[in-house]
Amino acid sequence: MITVKDIVIGFDNDLFAIDKVDFQKGKVHVLTGRNGIGKSAFLRTLTGLLKPIKGEIILDNKPLDEYSNKEVSNKISFVHSIQNGVSFLSVDAYLMLGRSNFTNMFGNASDIDLRAIENAKSVFGIGHLSHKYTNQLSSGELQLCAIAKAYVQETDYILLDEPTAHLDYQNKKRVYELLKQISIDQNKGIIISTHDLDLAFKFPFEFYLIKESDLKLHKIDGFNDIEREFNT
Amino acid sequence: MKGIKSHAILLFSVLAGIFALSIYGLLSGDIPTEFNDVYHALLDYSDQDINQVIIREIRLPRIMMAIISGAALSVAGMLMQTLFQNPLAGPYVLGINSGSSLMVALGVLSGVGFFNSELGLMGSALLGAFVFGLFILFTASFLRNQIGLLLFGVMLGSFVSAIITILEAGSQAEALKSFALWSMGSLNNVTIEQIPIILAVFIVTCFLTFFIVKPLNILILGEEECRLMGYDIKKIRILIVFITALFTGLITAFCGPIAFVGLAVPNLTRMLFKTQNHMLLLIANLLFGSFFLLTCDITIQLFSDVLLIPINALTSLIGAPFVIYILIRKLR
Numbered sequence: 171m172i173t174v175k176d177i178v179i180g181f182d183n184d185l186f187a188i189d190k191v192d193f194q195k196g197k198v199h200v201l202t203g204r205n206g207i208g209k210s211a212f213l214r215t216l217t218g219l220l221k222p223i224k225g226e227i228i229l230d231n232k233p234l235d236e237y238s239n240k241e242v243s244n245k246i247s248f249v250h251s252i253q254n255g256v257s258f259l260s261v262d263a264y265l266m267l268g269r270s271n272f273t274n275m276f277g278n279a280s281d282i283d284l285r286a287i288e289n290a291k292s293v294f295g296i297g298h299l300s301h302k303y304t305n306q307l308s309s310g311e312l313q314l315c316a317i318a319k320a321y322v323q324e325t326d327y328i329l330l331d332e333p334t335a336h337l338d339y340q341n342k343k344r345v346y347e348l349l350k351q352i353s354i355d356q357n358k359g360i361i362i363s364t365h366d367l368d369l370a371f372k373f374p375f376e377f378y379l380i381k382e383s384d385l386k387l388h389k390i391d392g393f394n395d396i397e398r399e400f401n402t
Numbered sequence: 403m404k405g406i407k408s409h410a411i412l413l414f415s416v417l418a419g420i421f422a423l424s425i426y427g428l429l430s431g432d433i434p435t436e437f438n439d440v441y442h443a444l445l446d447y448s449d450q451d452i453n454q455v456i457i458r459e460i461r462l463p464r465i466m467m468a469i470i471s472g473a474a475l476s477v478a479g480m481l482m483q484t485l486f487q488n489p490l491a492g493p494y495v496l497g498i499n500s501g502s503s504l505m506v507a508l509g510v511l512s513g514v515g516f517f518n519s520e521l522g523l524m525g526s527a528l529l530g531a532f533v534f535g536l537f538i539l540f541t542a543s544f545l546r547n548q549i550g551l552l553l554f555g556v557m558l559g560s561f562v563s564a565i566i567t568i569l570e571a572g573s574q575a576e577a578l579k580s581f582a583l584w585s586m587g588s589l590n591n592v593t594i595e596q597i598p599i600i601l602a603v604f605i606v607t608c609f610l611t612f613f614i615v616k617p618l619n620i621l622i623l624g625e626e627e628c629r630l631m632g633y634d635i636k637k638i639r640i641l642i643v644f645i646t647a648l649f650t651g652l653i654t655a656f657c658g659p660i661a662f663v664g665l666a667v668p669n670l671t672r673m674l675f676k677t678q679n680h681m682l683l684l685i686a687n688l689l690f691g692s693f694f695l696l697t698c699d700i701t702i703q704l705f706s707d708v709l710l711i712p713i714n715a716l717t718s719l720i721g722a723p724f725v726i727y728i729l730i731r732k733l734r
Contacts, residue, residue, distance in 0.1 A: 219626060243632030256622050259678040267620050270631045276681055277616040303676075 171195065172216060172327060172359065177225030179212045184223055186212075186385040191378070195326060195359040198349050200370050201387075202363065202396070203380030209363035210251060212387075213329045216361065217248045230326075244271055247320035251331040251363075253312045255305030261315055262300050265290060268319035290318040293348065309336040317345065321352070328352075330362040334369075342366055346373050367396055409675060409682060416689045420469065423696045427465045428457055430703065459594055466597055467589040468699040469692040470604050471657055472667070474649040476691025477611060479664025480671075480683055484618050485539075485642045488548045489672075489728060492665030493531075493650040496551070497558030499661075501534025501647075502527040502654035503585065507566045510581045511573040520596065527655035532647035534558065539643050587658035587714030589699055600656060607648040611684060614641060618680040660695075660714055662721020667691045669728060 172193040179185045185208030193199050201209050214220040216227060218234055227234040229245060237245070247268075256264075266273070269283045279287075291297040294314050304312060313336045320328050333349075334342040350373055353360045364370055371377075371393050379390045379399055390396065428440045435453045442448065443457035475493065482491040482498075493499055505526035538555065545551050570578055584591070592600065617638045620628045629635045653660065671686040672678075695713075698720070702711050 217630060219629065238632070239629065239634060240632035243630060248630050250626070254624070256678060258672055258676045259622060263678060264623075267623065267627075267631070270616065270620060273616070275613070275616060277619050277679075 171228075171230065172361075173228040174216075175226050175228070177215075177227065178223040179208050179215055179220075180223050181211065181220070184385075186380050186387065188225075188387040191387060191389070193327075193359050193361055196353055196357045198346075198353045198360045198362065198373070198375040199378065200362055200364055200375045201378050201380070202365065202367060204382060204400070207380045207382070207385075209380065210331050213248065213331050213361065213363060216329055217246055218242050219248075240271075243323075243325075245325050246327045246329060247323040247325040249316045249320045249328070249330040249333055251335060253304075253309070253316045255303070255307055255312055257303060257305045259304045260301055261291075261296065261304060261307070262287065264304050264315060265319050265322055268322040271323065286322045286324070290322045293321065294318040295344070310338060310341060313337060314341065314345075325358075327359040327361070330360070332363055332365070334364060334366050339369075342369055346370060350374070367393070412674070413685060413689055416693050420689065420692050420696060423693070423700055424465050424469070427468075427696065427700050427703070428461050430700075431456070431461060432706070460590075463592045463594045463597055464589045464699065465696070466601075467592045467657060468696045470600060471589065471653045471660060472663060472691035472693070472695025473688040474604055474607070474653050474691070475660060475663040476667035476671075476687040476694070477608070477684060478646045478649040479666075480668040480680075480687050481611070481618075481642050481646045482664070483668050484621055484680070485639065485646075486542055486548070486551060487622065487624070488551065489669055489732070490548065490552055490665065490725065492662070492668075493646060494659065494661045494664055495725075496538050496555035497562070498531050498534050498538065498646060498650050499654055499659045500559045500562040501530035501532070501537075502651050503530070503659055504562045504565060505530030506584065506655065507569050507581060510584065511566075511569045511577050524599075524652065524655040528647060528651035531651035531654065532644060535643035535647045536640070539639060584658045585714075586712035587660045587717075589657055589695075589713055591658075592656050596656065600652060603648065603652050607645055607652075608688070610641075610645050610648075612681075614638065614645070615680045615684060618642075619678065622678050658714065661718045662725065663691060663695060663717050666721045666724045667694055669724070 174188050174191045176189065178187045201212065203209055211220060215222050229237065234242070265287045266279055266283065269279065269286060270277065272283055273279055291300065294317060296311065296314050296318060299307065299311060299315065304315065307315065313333065317330065317333055320330070334345055337345060346369065349360050349362070352358055377390045378387050379395060380387050381399060425440065429435055429437065433453065433456055435457060439453040440457055442451070443454040443462070447454060447458055449455055479492040482493060482496060483489055506523060509523055509526055541554055542551055545554060570581065617628055617633050620631050620633070621638070625635045628638065667690050668687055671683055671690050675682055675686055677683065698713060698716050702713060702716060705711060
């Protein structure tokens with residue numbers, strides 16, 4: 171469980187605050203709020219990339235800053251909202267980078283690593299891209315690959331910043347379904363930020379809204395709260 | 403699997419090429435020698451035989467320096483390109499050489515005893531390269547634009563050459579001449595006695611590089627990805643700059659500035675092998691770098707009757723058009 175308590179998120183200025191939230195395993199947690207309110211900053215804070223201005227993050231009963239970078243990378247994986255393709259980096263090689271915590275010190279893959287990648291490719295339906303270079307992919311294909319790379323990292327928590335932004339409708343639905351399935355079947359805690367709310371609300375996810383009025387994170391139950399927030 | 407096989411064939415061919423060129427280089431020169439002389443010079447040396455002396459004292463150190471310099475500068479270039487995620491980066495264009503040049507100029511032109519000694523020269527060239535490397539690293543943290551960083555390197559080079567010109571204006575004829583010769587770049591100035599220390603530093607630095615292959619592979623996705631995979635990115639960055647400085651400083655101290663090898667060869671290997679696997683790239687850069695500089699050196703020897711081409715001039719003649727080609731491809 172990731173517990174966030176009395177925290178203030180931000181870079182130089184405060185963005186928003188959270189009194190207390192528990193992000194449990196086995197569930198998909200969805201963050202939403204207007205552009206620029208600090209969703210990405212929050213996700214980055216949970217990975218340790220960004221320090222909170224104030225407050226504490228507890229990752230599995232221990233404060234996040236008592237973990238080493240390596241330990242965090244064994245527990246939390248993160249998918250950026252924007253991916254950059256790299257020339258001469260094949261999709262297979264790209265996914266193998268997600269296995270870095272398992273490969274030996276020169277990055278050589280074992281049979282287990284190869285199987286993990288084959289499995290991920292079939293789960294996310296990207297097998298046909300295996301030998302393509304990542305700079306030849308569409309932004310949607312790249313996004314699927316990035317999610318697959320986080321998946322092969324085999325962490326308890328997967329954080330995704332707008333994972334569906336570049337996807338077509340079918341793939342958006344597919345990603346939400348997969349995230350739901352992964353969270354339940356493998357008991358993983360998944361936290362995403364998104365603007366694709368119409369679709370997300372069709373899934374049994376936990377929803378949180380960063381409200382403009384008090385700049386705090388609130389748990390919400392229905393679409394009405396969202397309508398109210400964005401209509402005022 | 404087919405890929406691995408063709409990679410191996412390519413690497414072995416280059417290795418064989420290096421071997422063949424080395425033998426050819428040892429055999430050929432103003433004074434004709436035979437294979438027998440080479441054999442004796444290497445394995446059963448007698449300083450009474452003039453042919454053996456020429457091979458062992460003149461040709462062997464030159465050939466070995468061509469191999470080491472080419473390999474070292476190419477790997478240094480690969481490291482810079484990965485660190486800055488910029489195919490146009492290299493120790494020369496970024497001005498890391500300039501750091502060494504400045505320190506060597508201070509040493510040679512000021513004539514202060516310690517800096518003029520062998521160890522002093524090497525140490526100060528390494529230090530100069532490392533300090534300039536850190537300076538470029540620091541600048542890169544707020545100069546995100548790829549071309550911008552290169553311009554910064556060029557400016558750094560101009561700034562240093564201005565300082566060197568001032569130093570030159572105020573120095574003795576003797577010191578001036580030896581510095582001018584050094585700055586043309588030459589593989590001839592190394593003696594056989596210096597080879598062991600150079601080789602030792604080179605091999606240790608290569609070993610260091612093998613141990614950062616894995617973070618280098620992740621670094622191509624960016625520094626944040628590297629951090630998210632559990633690496634201390636600050637340490638990795640400084641280690642990369644340190645290794646680059648060792649390679650660059652070592653070669654610059656003994657051979658003078660050699661331009662563009664570090665820029666052209668890593669790009670060439672990436673295009674040939676179509677990979678971002680730094681284990682393969684590292685081996686490829688070591689071999690192709692050696693092969694490239696060895697070819698340059700033998701070309702120079704072939705023309706030496708007609709025209710004495712400084713090595714720095716030849717690598718620039720080949721390297722500069724190659725950089726322009728990459729620039730056009732990138733900026734088109």
